[in-house]
Amino acid sequence: MPHARSLLRVARRLTSGASAAEDLVQETLLSGWRSFHQFRPDSNIRAWLFRILMNNFYAQGRKLRSVPALVPLTAEDHTFDPVLDEKMEVSRALNTLETDHRTVLLLGVVEGFTCREIAGILNIPVGTVMSRLSRARQTMRNRLSSSSRGLAYAARAIE
Amino acid sequence: MTCSEAASLIPLYLTGELDEARAHEFLRHTHVCADCAREASDQAAFDARMRAAILSEPVDPAAIERRVMQKIAAEKAARTRRWGFAAAGIAALLTIGVYGYRTAFRPYANPTFAAAARDHQLEIENHQPRKWRTDLVSVTEVAAREGISTAEITRLAPASYHFEEGKLCMLNGRLYLHLVYTDAAGNRRVSVFLDGRNQSTGTSVNTSSFGTENVAGFSTGSVTAMVVTDQSRAAAREFARYAASAI
Numbered sequence: 575m576p577h578a579r580s581l582l583r584v585a586r587r588l589t590s591g592a593s594a595a596e597d598l599v600q601e602t603l604l605s606g607w608r609s610f611h612q613f614r615p616d617s618n619i620r621a622w623l624f625r626i627l628m629n630n631f632y633a634q635g636r637k638l639r640s641v642p643a644l645v646p647l648t649a650e651d652h653t654f655d656p657v658l659d660e661k662m663e664v665s666r667a668l669n670t671l672e673t674d675h676r677t678v679l680l681l682g683v684v685e686g687f688t689c690r691e692i693a694g695i696l697n698i699p700v701g702t703v704m705s706r707l708s709r710a711r712q713t714m715r716n717r718l719s720s721s722s723r724g725l726a727y728a729a730r731a732i733e
Numbered sequence: 734m735t736c737s738e739a740a741s742l743i744p745l746y747l748t749g750e751l752d753e754a755r756a757h758e759f760l761r762h763t764h765v766c767a768d769c770a771r772e773a774s775d776q777a778a779f780d781a782r783m784r785a786a787i788l789s790e791p792v793d794p795a796a797i798e799r800r801v802m803q804k805i806a807a808e809k810a811a812r813t814r815r816w817g818f819a820a821a822g823i824a825a826l827l828t829i830g831v832y833g834y835r836t837a838f839r840p841y842a843n844p845t846f847a848a849a850a851r852d853h854q855l856e857i858e859n860h861q862p863r864k865w866r867t868d869l870v871s872v873t874e875v876a877a878r879e880g881i882s883t884a885e886i887t888r889l890a891p892a893s894y895h896f897e898e899g900k901l902c903m904l905n906g907r908l909y910l911h912l913v914y915t916d917a918a919g920n921r922r923v924s925v926f927l928d929g930r931n932q933s934t935g936t937s938v939n940t941s942s943f944g945t946e947n948v949a950g951f952s953t954g955s956v957t958a959m960v961v962t963d964q965s966r967a968a969a970r971e972f973a974r975y976a977a978s979a980i
Contacts, residue, residue, distance in 0.1 A: 600800055689750055
């Protein structure tokens with residue numbers, strides 16, 4: 575099923591739990607199937623599906639809009655792994671962003687949508703997308719930077 | 734371009750959405766402004782870092798896809814059932830519609846039948862005055878001019894009926910010989926309208942009802958005829974069948 579993986583990746587970062595994310599994606603795909611006659615062949619089906627996802631997400635209100643749970647760790651995650659630490663840090667920093675900023679980063683940076691496409695998906699002006707992207711990047715960089723400094727300090731203390 | 738303007742354009746620069754002129758202007762600024770160049774470069778590096786981190790997470794939509802396919806199959810089946818019910822409903826509506834149409838608009842379906850029924854009701858049942866010819870000789874003279882033989886007039890009624898009167902009349906723009914037959918008691922009066930110039934083959938009897946009047950029509954090789962009576966439709970058909978075989 576096309577784009578289900580991308581939809582689920584974003585949904586997991588927007589909702590509070592795995593089952594809420596799965597429900598959201600399931601409803602999105604079903605809505606897409608039911609309203610496929612409204613899809614214009616000359617438009618981008620991936621952006622169209624994400625627009626349905628975001629509409630469903632906002633329609634379901636506050637119950638979905640909470641800080642998402644961290645992606646569960648597997649057994650191998652418990653060993654010291656700098657790559658894994660990096661993933662966890664980015665993941666944690668992303669989860670602390672407010673929803674609007676997290677959304678534009680996920681759509682623009684992770685899923686590769688352009689600012690105009692994001693504006694269409696979220697039904698907001700392009701200028702708003704640009705300013706949210708800039709602020710979201712800045713916040714993430716600040717948090718990752720302070721986190722890295724903390725880690726470096728801790729590493730030096732251990733030595 | 735100022736540093737503030739350049740900073741605001743970084744998102745569009747990173748997604749490749751700057752048009753050629755603005756991209757050129759942006760790059761010219763970053764050539765001379767090390768801070769803005771570093772900012773653009775840092776943001777691009779952050780994007781790559783974030784993308785790598787998030788895209789490396791395992792995502793398995795298989796369970797969702799399975800559930801969605803099941804739900805789609807169920808909805809398709811329900812839709813087919815609904816179409817089945819709808820088709821049955823449409824068929825029922827069509828049947829009712831056709832029946833209703835035939836009941837309500839039958840006069841328009843065969844205007845000559847309707848005119849004959851109306852004529853019979855006004856002239857025979859309501860006794861509106863008309864110039865009737867009661868002697869058979871006079872009627873057969875008129876009939877001959879219309880291509881109808883005396884034998885056709887005398888033979889067409891069953892034995893229990895006898896000729897009473899006749900005249901020419903106009904039904905729906907055509908000239909007909911209107912003959913009236915009465916049973917022995919004089920209670921049942923039947924109109925027969927004959928057209929000797931409109932001959933067609935086929936002797937099947939068609940019947941229609943118009944209020945209290947029942948009409949049975951047929952054609953033989955020599956005449957086209959309509960039998961009108963306020964008796965039952967079956968009686969009209971029976972009379973017509975007899976007349977068709979006798980003529």
